[in-house]
Amino acid sequence: MLIDLFLRTHPKPVLSEEEIAALEASFARTQEFAPKQIVVREQVPLTQCTLLLEGFVERYKDMADGRRQILAIHVPGDFVDLHSYPLKKLEHSVAALTPIRVAFMPHPAVRALTETSATLTELLWRSTLIDAAINREWIVSIGARGAAVRLAHLFCEMNVRLQRIGLSDGKQFVFPVTQIDLADATGLTAVHANRMLRQLREDGLVEFRGGHVRIADWDALRRFAGFDTGYLFID
Amino acid sequence: MLIDLFLRTHPKPVLSEEEIAALEASFARTQEFAPKQIVVREQVPLTQCTLLLEGFVERYKDMADGRRQILAIHVPGDFVDLHSYPLKKLEHSVAALTPIRVAFMPHPAVRALTETSATLTELLWRSTLIDAAINREWIVSIGARGAAVRLAHLFCEMNVRLQRIGLSDGKQFVFPVTQIDLADATGLTAVHANRMLRQLREDGLVEFRGGHVRIADWDALRRFAGFDTGYLFID
DNA sequence: CGGGGCCTTGAACGTCGTCAAGCGATGTGG
DNA sequence: CCACATCGCTTGACGACGTTCAAGGCCCCG
Secondary structure, X not given: OOOHHHHHHOOOOXXXXXXXXXXXXXXXXXXXEOOOOEEEOOOOOXXXXXXXXXXXXXXXXXXXXXXXXXXXXXXXXXXXOOOHHHHOOOOOEEEEOOOEEEEEEEHXXXXXXXXXXXXXXXXXXXXXXXXXXXXXXXXHHHHHOOHHHHHHHHHHHHHHHHHHOOOEOOOEEEOOOOHHHHHHHHOOOHHHHHHHHHHHHXXXXXXXXXXXXXXOOHHHHHHHHOOOHHHHOOO | OOOHHHHHHOOOOOOOHHHHHHHHHOOOEEEEXXXXXXXXXXXXXXXEEEEEEEOOEEEEEEOOOOOEEEEEEEOOOOEOOOOHHHHOOOOOEEEEOOOEEEEEXXXXXHHHHHHHOHHHHHHHHHHHHHHHHHHHHHHHHHHHOOHXXXXXXXXXXXXXXXXXOOOEOOOEEEOOOOHHHHHHHHOOOHHHHHHHHHXXXXXXXXXXXXXXXXXXXHHHHHHHHOOOHHHHXXX
């Protein structure tokens, strides 16, 4: 089932058998992408939504001066561009961080789902709004937290999100990004991100190395980051 | 008509007469709030959505250390918490910046709308996603733009959004926030925001004084801010 | 074997934050 | 009606956090 992981991270609202079947039947095909390949390019008219089945992707914006801001990181079970259904195009791009596999749901199929079930509508809508809540938490991180705390908070978020889909055991997980990516996500420079990562490691909180996160002390890390899962809307 | 301003800022998808009537009929009542009054409190279960008819509101999060991050500023015609329909509660609060008047749409009415018209569904969904796009642009601002540019960008955004609803003539508009609010929105301190505002004024770009923005040179301001309206999804 | 991407570290610099003080406007209560 | 408190704005001095520039090491891949 293509939507298993998605449904695992979105247990509410509860769907009927028919609704689950309708959702599953809405996918047209699957496709694979290589790392760094662009999945969705900004401003290009879109006619389908993309569900991430395997691998990691990033949403990002490139700026005129060469800077780059990562807006979100998606994991298996996430729709990476469900918002393209109402918006018809995106104002940012989406690229693969690892080899990925995705499934496509054509916009007409999304519309058909919204016509047949208000519950499915609510579910899909809700998932785009949880993405938005994560966007807002990133605003808080970048706007109001220090550099080390920002990184710690991101590790906390990824740990919780990955644990729900079985990609973290709560203590360690694969997080296939570079320090440059971490810097672009947190609004720091790669140099400073590197220093803060060292500090987090030396303080016995968390270790990031080679695309792998090892949490040394979860409670201490949570406290340090001021991390609260509320914004993830986990039921 | 309560939804006039909303429809003006959301011309697409195009609605039928019946759909417009159904939308209008979905509002239960209106209410007024005084400045600084909290309209929606975080984590409180919600049963209705709030459309802003008059005045300005802010969405914000208060942090444990006393810092405060403003996440969005809403103007008349905006739904301030339409996302409460799928999410059932918010992870942030909403407060009035000025005396405001709002109209409420109960969640069951929203659900009824989604059951009767896929086009209305798309419209409402779309409006929550434009909010999300603005959230993302703020991530870019705070994460990747310098202090003066951030402020300039915010003024550009407000100018465009207010112009659509007749509250800016393109050169000046009322923007009823304090320098502290500007600082909380842009991730700066009030002191530094003050200095940057002075710089923007002395550079002949824009003047902010007493809750009033006067744009001295729109083209120069746009260029300075790197402002592009794409993320506002203006049709 | 050469090149490039990523990580690491040092040193110097600059943007922005902190602390402090003063000003004007507003409002309130004695 | 004035004394006083509060709030928002402004400015200066200083310090910290984060950036920039630079260099070197490691590893993978062509």
